[in-house]
Amino acid sequence: MRPISYTRATGTTDAIAAVTADPRSHFLAGGTTEVDLLRQNVLAPRRLVDINDLPLTGVEEMPDGSLRIGALARMSQVAQAPVVRERFPLIAQALELGASAQLRNMASMGGNMMQRVRCGYFRDTASACNKRVPGSGCAAIEGTSRGHAVLGTSAHCIATHPSDVAVALAALDARIRTEGPGGERSYSFEEFFLLPGDTPDREHPLEHGELITVIEVPSVPIARHSAYLKVRDRESYEFALVSVAAALALADGLVLDVRLALGGVGTRPWRAERAEEFLLGAPAIPQNFHEAARVEMAAARPTSMNAFKVELACRTVVRALETLTGSPS
Amino acid sequence: MSSHVSANTAAESGVLPERGPEPVQVTLHVNGERRAVDIEPRVSLLDALREHLGLTGAKKGCDQGACGACTVLVDGRRVLGCLTLAITCEGREVTTIEGLAREGRLDPMQEAFIAHDAFQCGYCTPGQIMSAVALLREGHAGDDEEIKEWMSGNICRCAAYPNIRAAIRAVRDADPDAAPGTGSGA
Numbered sequence: 001m002r003p004i005s006y007t008r009a010t011g012t013t014d015a016i017a018a019v020t021a022d023p024r025s026h027f028l029a030g031g032t033t034e035v036d037l038l039r040q041n042v043l044a045p046r047r048l049v050d051i052n053d054l055p056l057t058g059v060e061e062m063p064d065g066s067l068r069i070g071a072l073a074r075m076s077q078v079a080q081a082p083v084v085r086e087r088f089p090l091i092a093q094a095l096e097l098g099a100s101a102q103l104r105n106m107a108s109m110g111g112n113m114m115q116r117v118r119c120g121y122f123r124d125t126a127s128a129c130n131k132r133v134p135g136s137g138c139a140a141i142e143g144t145s146r147g148h149a150v151l152g153t154s155a156h157c158i159a160t161h162p163s164d165v166a167v168a169l170a171a172l173d174a175r176i177r178t179e180g181p182g183g184e185r186s187y188s189f190e191e192f193f194l195l196p197g198d199t200p201d202r203e204h205p206l207e208h209g210e211l212i213t214v215i216e217v218p219s220v221p222i223a224r225h226s227a228y229l230k231v232r233d234r235e236s237y238e239f240a241l242v243s244v245a246a247a248l249a250l251a252d253g254l255v256l257d258v259r260l261a262l263g264g265v266g267t268r269p270w271r272a273e274r275a276e277e278f279l280l281g282a283p284a285i286p287q288n289f290h291e292a293a294r295v296e297m298a299a300a301r302p303t304s305m306n307a308f309k310v311e312l313a314c315r316t317v318v319r320a321l322e323t324l325t326g327s328p329s
Numbered sequence: 330m331s332s333h334v335s336a337n338t339a340a341e342s343g344v345l346p347e348r349g350p351e352p353v354q355v356t357l358h359v360n361g362e363r364r365a366v367d368i369e370p371r372v373s374l375l376d377a378l379r380e381h382l383g384l385t386g387a388k389k390g391c392d393q394g395a396c397g398a399c400t401v402l403v404d405g406r407r408v409l410g411c412l413t414l415a416i417t418c419e420g421r422e423v424t425t426i427e428g429l430a431r432e433g434r435l436d437p438m439q440e441a442f443i444a445h446d447a448f449q450c451g452y453c454t455p456g457q458i459m460s461a462v463a464l465l466r467e468g469h470a471g472d473d474e475e476i477k478e479w480m481s482g483n484i485c486r487c488a489a490y491p492n493i494r495a496a497i498r499a500v501r502d503a504d505p506d507a508a509p510g511t512g513s514g515a
Contacts, residue, residue, distance in 0.1 A: 003350035006370035006416050018345050035412045036393055050417055100482020105406040236481035
Protein backbone atom coordinates (compact mmCIF):
# COMPACT_ATOMS: atom_id res chain seq x y z
CA MET A 1 0.00 0.00 0.00
CA ARG A 2 1.39 3.37 -1.00
CA PRO A 3 1.80 6.14 1.58
CA ILE A 4 -1.08 8.60 1.74
CA SER A 5 -1.83 11.75 3.61
CA TYR A 6 -5.10 12.60 5.29
CA THR A 7 -7.46 15.50 5.79
CA ARG A 8 -10.64 15.44 7.80
CA ALA A 9 -13.28 17.79 6.45
CA THR A 10 -16.15 19.16 8.49
CA GLY A 11 -17.96 21.15 5.80
CA THR A 12 -19.17 20.06 2.39
CA THR A 13 -17.78 23.15 0.67
CA ASP A 14 -14.34 22.66 2.23
CA ALA A 15 -14.26 18.99 1.30
CA ILE A 16 -15.19 19.70 -2.31
CA ALA A 17 -12.64 22.53 -2.54
CA ALA A 18 -9.89 20.31 -1.13
CA VAL A 19 -10.47 17.47 -3.59
CA THR A 20 -11.12 19.79 -6.53
CA ALA A 21 -7.78 21.54 -5.96
CA ASP A 22 -5.77 18.31 -6.05
CA PRO A 23 -6.18 15.78 -8.86
CA ARG A 24 -4.74 13.08 -6.62
CA SER A 25 -7.09 13.56 -3.66
CA HIS A 26 -10.03 11.22 -3.20
CA PHE A 27 -13.05 11.47 -0.93
CA LEU A 28 -13.12 8.86 1.85
CA ALA A 29 -16.51 7.78 3.19
CA GLY A 30 -17.05 4.23 4.52
CA GLY A 31 -13.78 3.08 2.97
CA THR A 32 -15.04 -0.37 2.01
CA THR A 33 -14.04 0.16 -1.63
CA GLU A 34 -11.40 2.87 -1.28
CA VAL A 35 -9.23 1.26 1.42
CA ASP A 36 -9.58 -2.18 -0.14
CA LEU A 37 -8.44 -0.97 -3.57
CA LEU A 38 -5.69 1.19 -2.08
CA ARG A 39 -4.23 -1.91 -0.50
CA GLN A 40 -4.46 -3.76 -3.84
CA ASN A 41 -2.68 -0.84 -5.55
CA VAL A 42 -5.65 -0.46 -7.89
CA LEU A 43 -6.26 3.08 -6.65
CA ALA A 44 -3.38 5.47 -6.03
CA PRO A 45 -4.56 8.70 -4.39
CA ARG A 46 -1.96 10.97 -2.81
CA ARG A 47 -4.40 12.05 -0.13
CA LEU A 48 -7.76 11.03 1.31
CA VAL A 49 -10.25 13.69 2.34
CA ASP A 50 -12.40 12.13 5.06
CA ILE A 51 -16.02 13.25 4.61
CA ASN A 52 -17.55 11.18 7.39
CA ASP A 53 -18.21 14.26 9.55
CA LEU A 54 -20.18 16.09 6.85
CA PRO A 55 -23.88 16.68 7.61
CA LEU A 56 -25.08 14.38 4.82
CA THR A 57 -26.68 11.65 6.89
CA GLY A 58 -30.36 11.10 7.48
CA VAL A 59 -33.26 9.45 5.71
CA GLU A 60 -36.11 11.86 5.28
CA GLU A 61 -39.66 11.53 4.00
CA MET A 62 -40.65 14.70 2.15
CA PRO A 63 -44.13 16.26 2.10
CA ASP A 64 -44.66 15.08 -1.50
CA GLY A 65 -43.98 11.49 -0.44
CA SER A 66 -40.50 11.32 -1.91
CA LEU A 67 -37.53 10.06 0.05
CA ARG A 68 -34.23 11.86 0.55
CA ILE A 69 -31.37 9.56 1.49
CA GLY A 70 -28.25 11.38 2.67
CA ALA A 71 -25.11 10.30 0.84
CA LEU A 72 -23.42 9.45 4.14
CA ALA A 73 -26.32 7.45 5.55
CA ARG A 74 -25.00 3.92 6.11
CA MET A 75 -26.58 0.96 4.35
CA SER A 76 -27.68 -0.48 7.71
CA GLN A 77 -29.26 2.82 8.78
CA VAL A 78 -31.28 3.14 5.57
CA ALA A 79 -32.44 -0.48 5.76
CA GLN A 80 -33.69 0.08 9.32
CA ALA A 81 -35.59 3.29 8.60
CA PRO A 82 -39.32 2.63 9.14
CA VAL A 83 -40.30 4.72 6.09
CA VAL A 84 -38.04 2.60 3.89
CA ARG A 85 -39.29 -0.72 5.28
CA GLU A 86 -42.92 0.29 4.98
CA ARG A 87 -43.04 2.21 1.72
CA PHE A 88 -40.03 0.84 -0.17
CA PRO A 89 -39.51 -2.78 0.95
CA LEU A 90 -37.42 -3.54 -2.16
CA ILE A 91 -34.82 -1.00 -0.97
CA ALA A 92 -34.62 -2.48 2.53
CA GLN A 93 -34.42 -6.01 1.17
CA ALA A 94 -31.75 -5.15 -1.40
CA LEU A 95 -29.66 -3.50 1.31
CA GLU A 96 -29.95 -6.36 3.78
CA LEU A 97 -29.14 -8.97 1.11
CA GLY A 98 -25.90 -7.14 0.29
CA ALA A 99 -22.47 -7.54 1.88
CA SER A 100 -22.34 -8.38 5.60
CA ALA A 101 -23.63 -6.69 8.74
CA GLN A 102 -20.19 -5.17 9.38
CA LEU A 103 -19.83 -3.81 5.84
CA ARG A 104 -23.38 -2.43 5.89
CA ASN A 105 -22.52 -0.50 9.06
CA MET A 106 -19.53 1.04 7.28
CA ALA A 107 -20.59 1.57 3.67
CA SER A 108 -22.33 4.83 2.81
CA MET A 109 -25.12 5.16 0.28
CA GLY A 110 -23.11 7.60 -1.84
CA GLY A 111 -20.17 5.22 -1.72
CA ASN A 112 -22.44 2.39 -2.76
CA MET A 113 -23.24 4.31 -5.97
CA MET A 114 -19.51 4.94 -6.49
CA GLN A 115 -18.29 1.41 -5.70
CA ARG A 116 -16.00 -0.18 -8.23
CA VAL A 117 -16.59 -3.46 -10.03
CA ARG A 118 -15.68 -6.81 -8.49
CA CYS A 119 -14.13 -8.19 -11.72
CA GLY A 120 -11.06 -10.14 -10.63
CA TYR A 121 -9.03 -8.70 -13.49
CA PHE A 122 -9.83 -5.13 -12.44
CA ARG A 123 -8.57 -5.95 -8.94
CA ASP A 124 -5.43 -7.75 -10.17
CA THR A 125 -2.86 -5.21 -11.30
CA ALA A 126 -0.99 -7.89 -13.30
CA SER A 127 -3.98 -8.39 -15.64
CA ALA A 128 -5.14 -6.39 -18.62
CA CYS A 129 -8.08 -4.17 -17.72
CA ASN A 130 -9.44 -1.26 -19.71
CA LYS A 131 -11.09 0.16 -16.63
CA ARG A 132 -7.88 0.27 -14.62
CA VAL A 133 -5.46 1.00 -17.47
CA PRO A 134 -7.33 2.33 -20.54
CA GLY A 135 -6.18 0.60 -23.72
CA SER A 136 -4.60 -2.36 -21.95
CA GLY A 137 -7.33 -4.78 -23.03
CA CYS A 138 -9.91 -6.88 -21.24
CA ALA A 139 -8.69 -10.14 -19.71
CA ALA A 140 -12.23 -11.13 -18.73
CA ILE A 141 -13.61 -11.55 -22.25
CA GLU A 142 -11.40 -14.58 -22.91
CA GLY A 143 -10.93 -15.33 -19.23
CA THR A 144 -12.99 -16.52 -16.29
CA SER A 145 -16.27 -14.77 -16.88
CA ARG A 146 -18.91 -16.78 -15.04
CA GLY A 147 -19.93 -13.80 -12.92
CA HIS A 148 -19.69 -11.20 -15.65
CA ALA A 149 -22.38 -9.17 -17.35
CA VAL A 150 -24.50 -10.19 -20.34
CA LEU A 151 -26.31 -6.87 -20.87
CA GLY A 152 -24.70 -3.53 -21.71
CA THR A 153 -21.31 -5.07 -22.38
CA SER A 154 -18.80 -3.91 -24.98
CA ALA A 155 -15.72 -5.31 -26.69
CA HIS A 156 -13.71 -3.46 -24.04
CA CYS A 157 -15.37 -4.43 -20.77
CA ILE A 158 -17.89 -6.97 -19.45
CA ALA A 159 -17.66 -6.22 -15.71
CA THR A 160 -20.93 -6.53 -13.79
CA HIS A 161 -22.14 -3.61 -11.73
CA PRO A 162 -22.02 -5.08 -8.23
CA SER A 163 -24.55 -3.02 -6.25
CA ASP A 164 -27.83 -4.50 -5.02
CA VAL A 165 -29.47 -1.34 -3.72
CA ALA A 166 -28.72 0.52 -6.95
CA VAL A 167 -30.89 -2.06 -8.73
CA ALA A 168 -33.81 -1.32 -6.41
CA LEU A 169 -33.24 2.41 -6.84
CA ALA A 170 -33.07 2.07 -10.63
CA ALA A 171 -36.52 0.47 -10.61
CA LEU A 172 -37.86 3.51 -8.73
CA ASP A 173 -36.44 6.26 -10.99
CA ALA A 174 -34.19 7.53 -8.22
CA ARG A 175 -31.98 10.54 -8.87
CA ILE A 176 -28.49 11.34 -7.64
CA ARG A 177 -27.81 14.90 -6.48
CA THR A 178 -24.28 16.24 -6.32
CA GLU A 179 -22.32 19.32 -5.38
CA GLY A 180 -19.05 20.13 -7.01
CA PRO A 181 -16.84 22.72 -8.62
CA GLY A 182 -19.60 23.26 -11.20
CA GLY A 183 -22.32 23.80 -8.60
CA GLU A 184 -25.24 21.52 -7.81
CA ARG A 185 -26.40 18.86 -10.24
CA SER A 186 -28.97 16.11 -10.43
CA TYR A 187 -28.66 12.93 -12.49
CA SER A 188 -31.08 10.19 -13.45
CA PHE A 189 -29.66 6.68 -13.03
CA GLU A 190 -29.41 6.39 -16.80
CA GLU A 191 -27.28 9.53 -16.87
CA PHE A 192 -25.23 8.56 -13.83
CA PHE A 193 -24.27 4.95 -14.61
CA LEU A 194 -22.45 4.97 -17.95
CA LEU A 195 -22.24 1.95 -20.20
CA PRO A 196 -18.63 0.85 -20.76
CA GLY A 197 -18.62 1.39 -24.54
CA ASP A 198 -15.07 2.22 -25.59
CA THR A 199 -14.35 4.16 -22.37
CA PRO A 200 -14.94 1.65 -19.57
CA ASP A 201 -12.67 3.70 -17.28
CA ARG A 202 -15.40 6.34 -17.27
CA GLU A 203 -18.13 4.89 -15.04
CA HIS A 204 -20.10 8.05 -14.24
CA PRO A 205 -20.21 11.66 -15.46
CA LEU A 206 -18.88 13.28 -12.26
CA GLU A 207 -16.13 15.86 -12.42
CA HIS A 208 -13.16 15.47 -10.11
CA GLY A 209 -14.25 16.96 -6.78
CA GLU A 210 -17.97 16.49 -7.45
CA LEU A 211 -19.58 14.85 -4.42
CA ILE A 212 -22.85 12.94 -4.11
CA THR A 213 -24.94 14.65 -1.43
CA VAL A 214 -28.38 13.06 -1.67
CA ILE A 215 -30.16 10.18 -3.36
CA GLU A 216 -33.76 11.12 -4.13
CA VAL A 217 -36.43 8.48 -4.50
CA PRO A 218 -39.73 9.75 -5.90
CA SER A 219 -42.98 8.75 -4.28
CA VAL A 220 -43.80 5.49 -6.06
CA PRO A 221 -47.04 4.19 -4.53
CA ILE A 222 -46.68 0.68 -5.98
CA ALA A 223 -43.33 0.32 -4.22
CA ARG A 224 -45.26 -0.69 -1.10
CA HIS A 225 -45.90 -3.93 -2.95
CA SER A 226 -42.39 -4.80 -4.02
CA ALA A 227 -39.60 -7.29 -3.51
CA TYR A 228 -35.90 -7.85 -4.18
CA LEU A 229 -34.98 -11.40 -5.11
CA LYS A 230 -31.30 -12.31 -5.22
CA VAL A 231 -29.90 -15.55 -6.64
CA ARG A 232 -26.29 -16.43 -5.86
CA ASP A 233 -23.83 -19.26 -5.29
CA ARG A 234 -24.06 -18.90 -1.48
CA GLU A 235 -27.15 -17.98 0.43
CA SER A 236 -25.51 -15.01 2.16
CA TYR A 237 -22.56 -12.62 1.88
CA GLU A 238 -22.15 -13.07 -1.87
CA PHE A 239 -22.71 -10.99 -4.98
CA ALA A 240 -25.68 -11.75 -7.19
CA LEU A 241 -25.57 -14.06 -10.16
CA VAL A 242 -28.96 -12.57 -10.96
CA SER A 243 -31.17 -10.30 -8.90
CA VAL A 244 -34.56 -8.76 -9.60
CA ALA A 245 -36.12 -5.67 -8.07
CA ALA A 246 -39.84 -5.68 -8.77
CA ALA A 247 -42.93 -3.70 -7.85
CA LEU A 248 -46.35 -4.62 -9.16
CA ALA A 249 -49.94 -3.36 -9.15
CA LEU A 250 -52.82 -5.38 -10.61
CA ALA A 251 -56.38 -4.57 -11.57
CA ASP A 252 -58.80 -7.34 -12.54
CA GLY A 253 -55.92 -9.74 -13.12
CA LEU A 254 -54.14 -7.34 -15.47
CA VAL A 255 -50.85 -5.54 -14.86
CA LEU A 256 -51.80 -1.97 -14.03
CA ASP A 257 -48.27 -0.83 -13.22
CA VAL A 258 -44.92 -2.57 -12.91
CA ARG A 259 -41.31 -1.72 -12.13
CA LEU A 260 -38.52 -4.14 -12.93
CA ALA A 261 -34.76 -3.88 -12.68
CA LEU A 262 -32.05 -6.53 -12.87
CA GLY A 263 -28.76 -6.95 -11.03
CA GLY A 264 -25.87 -9.33 -11.60
CA VAL A 265 -26.39 -9.31 -15.36
CA GLY A 266 -25.69 -5.74 -16.46
CA THR A 267 -22.72 -3.43 -16.70
CA ARG A 268 -24.95 -1.00 -14.87
CA PRO A 269 -28.01 -1.38 -12.62
CA TRP A 270 -30.34 -2.60 -15.34
CA ARG A 271 -33.82 -1.11 -15.64
CA ALA A 272 -35.87 -3.66 -17.60
CA GLU A 273 -37.96 -1.21 -19.60
CA ARG A 274 -38.72 -3.63 -22.42
CA ALA A 275 -40.10 -6.16 -19.98
CA GLU A 276 -42.16 -3.48 -18.23
CA GLU A 277 -43.59 -2.36 -21.57
CA PHE A 278 -44.51 -5.93 -22.46
CA LEU A 279 -46.28 -6.46 -19.15
CA LEU A 280 -48.34 -3.27 -18.95
CA GLY A 281 -51.97 -4.19 -19.49
CA ALA A 282 -51.19 -7.90 -19.92
CA PRO A 283 -52.74 -10.68 -17.82
CA ALA A 284 -50.58 -11.29 -14.75
CA ILE A 285 -49.77 -14.91 -15.46
CA PRO A 286 -46.41 -16.76 -15.37
CA GLN A 287 -46.30 -17.23 -19.15
CA ASN A 288 -46.38 -13.47 -19.60
CA PHE A 289 -43.80 -12.94 -16.87
CA HIS A 290 -41.44 -15.33 -18.65
CA GLU A 291 -42.09 -13.81 -22.06
CA ALA A 292 -41.47 -10.30 -20.68
CA ALA A 293 -38.14 -11.42 -19.25
CA ARG A 294 -37.28 -13.12 -22.54
CA VAL A 295 -37.96 -9.87 -24.40
CA GLU A 296 -35.59 -8.04 -22.06
CA MET A 297 -32.88 -10.69 -22.25
CA ALA A 298 -33.01 -10.86 -26.05
CA ALA A 299 -30.25 -8.24 -26.08
CA ALA A 300 -27.97 -10.43 -23.93
CA ARG A 301 -24.46 -11.12 -25.24
CA PRO A 302 -23.16 -13.87 -22.96
CA THR A 303 -19.74 -15.47 -22.93
CA SER A 304 -19.33 -19.23 -23.03
CA MET A 305 -19.11 -19.20 -19.22
CA ASN A 306 -22.07 -17.04 -18.28
CA ALA A 307 -24.71 -18.06 -20.82
CA PHE A 308 -26.67 -19.66 -17.96
CA LYS A 309 -27.45 -16.17 -16.68
CA VAL A 310 -29.89 -15.51 -19.52
CA GLU A 311 -32.30 -18.29 -18.55
CA LEU A 312 -31.60 -17.75 -14.85
CA ALA A 313 -32.61 -14.10 -15.23
CA CYS A 314 -35.88 -15.11 -16.93
CA ARG A 315 -36.71 -17.57 -14.17
CA THR A 316 -35.80 -15.06 -11.45
CA VAL A 317 -38.09 -12.45 -12.98
CA VAL A 318 -40.92 -15.00 -13.04
CA ARG A 319 -40.29 -15.98 -9.43
CA ALA A 320 -40.17 -12.36 -8.25
CA LEU A 321 -43.41 -11.46 -10.01
CA GLU A 322 -45.13 -14.64 -8.85
CA THR A 323 -44.17 -13.77 -5.30
CA LEU A 324 -45.84 -10.39 -5.72
CA THR A 325 -49.00 -11.86 -7.28
CA GLY A 326 -49.17 -14.54 -4.63
CA SER A 327 -49.11 -17.32 -7.24
CA PRO A 328 -47.40 -20.58 -6.38
CA SER A 329 -43.93 -20.83 -7.85
CA MET B 330 -1.98 17.52 16.14
CA SER B 331 -0.54 20.94 15.29
CA SER B 332 3.06 19.77 15.18
CA HIS B 333 2.13 17.12 12.63
CA VAL B 334 0.31 19.31 10.15
CA SER B 335 2.19 19.17 6.89
CA ALA B 336 2.56 22.57 5.30
CA ASN B 337 4.10 21.53 2.00
CA THR B 338 0.87 21.13 0.08
CA ALA B 339 -1.31 23.50 2.08
CA ALA B 340 -1.45 25.91 -0.83
CA GLU B 341 -3.14 23.31 -3.05
CA SER B 342 -5.42 21.87 -0.41
CA GLY B 343 -7.27 24.99 0.69
CA VAL B 344 -7.83 25.72 4.34
CA LEU B 345 -8.03 22.18 5.63
CA PRO B 346 -4.95 20.87 7.42
CA GLU B 347 -3.25 17.85 5.90
CA ARG B 348 -1.54 15.16 7.96
CA GLY B 349 1.02 12.65 6.77
CA PRO B 350 2.11 10.73 4.80
CA GLU B 351 4.84 10.46 7.46
CA PRO B 352 3.82 9.16 10.90
CA VAL B 353 1.54 11.54 12.80
CA GLN B 354 0.22 11.43 16.33
CA VAL B 355 -3.22 9.83 16.39
CA THR B 356 -5.27 9.69 19.56
CA LEU B 357 -7.58 6.73 19.87
CA HIS B 358 -10.09 5.78 22.54
CA VAL B 359 -9.86 2.04 22.91
CA ASN B 360 -11.75 0.04 25.53
CA GLY B 361 -12.34 3.18 27.57
CA GLU B 362 -8.70 4.31 27.55
CA ARG B 363 -7.15 7.19 25.67
CA ARG B 364 -4.16 5.93 23.68
CA ALA B 365 -1.80 8.02 21.54
CA VAL B 366 0.13 6.38 18.71
CA ASP B 367 2.49 7.66 16.02
CA ILE B 368 1.29 6.08 12.80
CA GLU B 369 1.07 6.85 9.11
CA PRO B 370 -2.44 7.75 7.87
CA ARG B 371 -2.47 4.58 5.76
CA VAL B 372 -2.34 2.34 8.85
CA SER B 373 -5.53 0.35 9.35
CA LEU B 374 -7.33 0.26 12.66
CA LEU B 375 -6.48 -3.44 12.78
CA ASP B 376 -2.74 -2.82 12.42
CA ALA B 377 -2.86 0.07 14.89
CA LEU B 378 -4.48 -2.19 17.47
CA ARG B 379 -2.23 -5.17 16.85
CA GLU B 380 1.15 -3.62 16.02
CA HIS B 381 1.05 -0.36 17.95
CA LEU B 382 -1.23 -0.91 20.94
CA GLY B 383 -0.45 -4.55 21.74
CA LEU B 384 -4.09 -5.55 21.39
CA THR B 385 -3.72 -8.71 19.35
CA GLY B 386 -7.20 -10.08 19.95
CA ALA B 387 -8.59 -8.82 16.66
CA LYS B 388 -7.07 -11.06 13.97
CA LYS B 389 -5.81 -10.45 10.46
CA GLY B 390 -7.41 -13.06 8.24
CA CYS B 391 -7.88 -11.79 4.71
CA ASP B 392 -7.04 -8.08 5.18
CA GLN B 393 -9.59 -7.28 2.47
CA GLY B 394 -12.95 -7.25 4.17
CA ALA B 395 -13.99 -10.80 3.40
CA CYS B 396 -13.51 -12.88 6.57
CA GLY B 397 -14.63 -10.86 9.61
CA ALA B 398 -11.73 -11.96 11.86
CA CYS B 399 -10.90 -8.29 12.51
CA THR B 400 -14.41 -7.31 13.66
CA VAL B 401 -14.40 -4.62 16.36
CA LEU B 402 -16.96 -2.09 17.53
CA VAL B 403 -16.63 1.59 16.62
CA ASP B 404 -19.13 3.78 18.46
CA GLY B 405 -20.92 0.57 19.37
CA ARG B 406 -21.37 -0.70 15.81
CA ARG B 407 -19.56 -3.74 14.45
CA VAL B 408 -17.13 -2.87 11.66
CA LEU B 409 -14.07 -4.37 9.97
CA GLY B 410 -10.74 -3.19 11.39
CA CYS B 411 -8.91 -4.03 8.18
CA LEU B 412 -10.93 -1.64 5.98
CA THR B 413 -11.00 1.14 8.58
CA LEU B 414 -8.10 3.58 8.71
CA ALA B 415 -7.07 4.18 12.33
CA ILE B 416 -6.81 7.92 11.82
CA THR B 417 -10.50 8.08 10.92
CA CYS B 418 -11.34 6.75 14.40
CA GLU B 419 -10.15 9.85 16.25
CA GLY B 420 -13.04 11.03 18.39
CA ARG B 421 -14.77 7.65 18.20
CA GLU B 422 -14.90 4.85 20.76
CA VAL B 423 -13.27 1.59 19.75
CA THR B 424 -14.08 -1.65 21.58
CA THR B 425 -12.08 -4.82 21.02
CA ILE B 426 -12.37 -8.31 22.45
CA GLU B 427 -9.96 -7.19 25.22
CA GLY B 428 -12.54 -4.63 26.33
CA LEU B 429 -15.45 -6.99 26.89
CA ALA B 430 -14.46 -8.45 30.27
CA ARG B 431 -15.52 -6.44 33.29
CA GLU B 432 -13.86 -6.52 36.70
CA GLY B 433 -11.99 -9.68 35.81
CA ARG B 434 -15.14 -11.47 34.64
CA LEU B 435 -15.56 -12.56 31.06
CA ASP B 436 -18.47 -11.20 29.10
CA PRO B 437 -21.46 -13.59 28.96
CA MET B 438 -20.78 -14.15 25.26
CA GLN B 439 -17.18 -15.16 26.00
CA GLU B 440 -18.43 -17.52 28.73
CA ALA B 441 -20.97 -18.99 26.34
CA PHE B 442 -18.36 -19.61 23.61
CA ILE B 443 -16.35 -21.62 26.15
CA ALA B 444 -19.38 -23.47 27.52
CA HIS B 445 -20.61 -24.42 24.04
CA ASP B 446 -17.20 -25.25 22.57
CA ALA B 447 -17.84 -22.61 19.91
CA PHE B 448 -14.34 -22.72 18.41
CA GLN B 449 -11.65 -25.11 17.30
CA CYS B 450 -8.50 -23.30 16.18
CA GLY B 451 -9.80 -20.05 17.69
CA TYR B 452 -8.47 -17.69 15.04
CA CYS B 453 -11.85 -16.31 14.03
CA THR B 454 -13.19 -16.34 17.59
CA PRO B 455 -12.53 -12.73 18.67
CA GLY B 456 -14.30 -11.52 15.52
CA GLN B 457 -17.14 -14.00 16.02
CA ILE B 458 -17.63 -12.85 19.61
CA MET B 459 -17.56 -9.14 18.77
CA SER B 460 -20.02 -9.76 15.96
CA ALA B 461 -22.24 -11.88 18.22
CA VAL B 462 -22.29 -9.19 20.91
CA ALA B 463 -23.41 -6.65 18.31
CA LEU B 464 -25.91 -9.11 16.83
CA LEU B 465 -27.80 -9.41 20.12
CA ARG B 466 -27.84 -5.67 20.62
CA GLU B 467 -29.19 -5.21 17.09
CA GLY B 468 -31.96 -7.69 17.87
CA HIS B 469 -31.10 -10.00 14.98
CA ALA B 470 -30.86 -13.30 16.87
CA GLY B 471 -34.55 -14.24 16.71
CA ASP B 472 -34.03 -17.75 15.35
CA ASP B 473 -31.25 -19.82 13.78
CA GLU B 474 -32.00 -18.59 10.27
CA GLU B 475 -31.67 -14.99 11.38
CA ILE B 476 -28.50 -15.72 13.35
CA LYS B 477 -26.97 -17.42 10.29
CA GLU B 478 -27.82 -14.52 8.02
CA TRP B 479 -26.60 -11.80 10.35
CA MET B 480 -23.40 -13.67 11.31
CA SER B 481 -22.51 -14.45 7.68
CA GLY B 482 -19.75 -11.84 7.66
CA ASN B 483 -17.71 -13.98 10.06
CA ILE B 484 -16.14 -16.99 8.39
CA CYS B 485 -15.03 -20.01 10.45
CA ARG B 486 -12.79 -22.37 8.49
CA CYS B 487 -13.15 -25.01 11.21
CA ALA B 488 -16.91 -24.74 10.63
CA ALA B 489 -17.81 -24.41 14.30
CA TYR B 490 -21.01 -22.71 13.20
CA PRO B 491 -23.51 -24.96 15.03
CA ASN B 492 -21.72 -24.37 18.33
CA ILE B 493 -21.36 -20.65 17.66
CA ARG B 494 -25.13 -20.48 17.14
CA ALA B 495 -25.66 -22.48 20.34
CA ALA B 496 -23.54 -19.98 22.28
CA ILE B 497 -25.48 -17.06 20.83
CA ARG B 498 -28.82 -18.71 21.63
CA ALA B 499 -27.68 -19.36 25.17
CA VAL B 500 -26.84 -15.70 25.79
CA ARG B 501 -30.01 -14.60 24.02
CA ASP B 502 -32.12 -16.83 26.27
CA ALA B 503 -30.25 -16.05 29.48
CA ASP B 504 -31.15 -13.61 32.21
CA PRO B 505 -31.54 -10.18 30.55
CA ASP B 506 -29.48 -8.70 33.39
CA ALA B 507 -26.50 -10.53 31.90
CA ALA B 508 -26.71 -8.63 28.61
CA PRO B 509 -23.52 -8.98 26.59
CA GLY B 510 -21.10 -6.26 25.73
CA THR B 511 -21.66 -4.13 28.81
CA GLY B 512 -17.95 -4.07 29.60
CA SER B 513 -15.74 -1.00 29.40
CA GLY B 514 -16.37 1.31 26.53
CA ALA B 515 -19.02 -0.85 24.97
